[in-house]
Amino acid sequence: MTDVFINLPTRDLERCKAFYAALGWEINPLFTDENAACVVVDKNIYFMFLTNDFFATFTDKKIIDPTTAAQASCGFSRESRDEVDAMMEKGLAAGGSEPRPSQDYGFMYSRDLEDPDGNILGFLYMDPVAAEKGPEAYLAEQGAQA
Structure with missing residues (x-):
């Protein structure tokens, strides 16, 4: 079985958690802190929303602004x-x-x-x-x- 983790940046972690909870998806508190939130989409699919600063520690590439560019x-x-x-x-x-x-x-x-x-x-x-x-x-x- 393969689990899928999709890492995405967020400018506002609390707003992000509220939005995805409103869609009916669970926030896994075991993998959620002040830098990241784990959103359980399905049994094997997870979004990891990371604050922009924390997301930047995972790459040397420029973090895009998803309001102006789609990746x-x-x-x-x-x-x-x-x-x-x-x-x-x-x-x-x-x-x-x-x-x-x-x-x-x-x-x-x-x-x-x-x-x-x-x-x-x-x-x-x-x-x-x-x-x-x-x-x-x-x-x-x-x-x-x-």
Whole structure:
């Protein structure tokens, strides 16, 4: 089993913890202190939010400002379009923003949420048939049924 730890900088650790808790994700207190917060996304997926100063100790590269530059976008599948919208509503209510309109391709529906630091979270629903067979086969079947 592989655990995934995604390290991201934050300008305000307390605001960051409140935002991710509002999404329904747990803050693991065993790996949270004044420099970092461990957000449990799922059984094997964790965000490690590090203060900018602490994050800088892990690299010699320049730390970008995610409000003006994008380096990564983390995508999370949901079980339905309604669940995508529900996550977005939680995030928007907690101080996040939606940087662009939703994307609806028929077989896939997605929305992007920026956290208060500007980190991009994508939430998406993909039709199970499209996920299994691929979008082209799904769209061909839909055309045949029309």
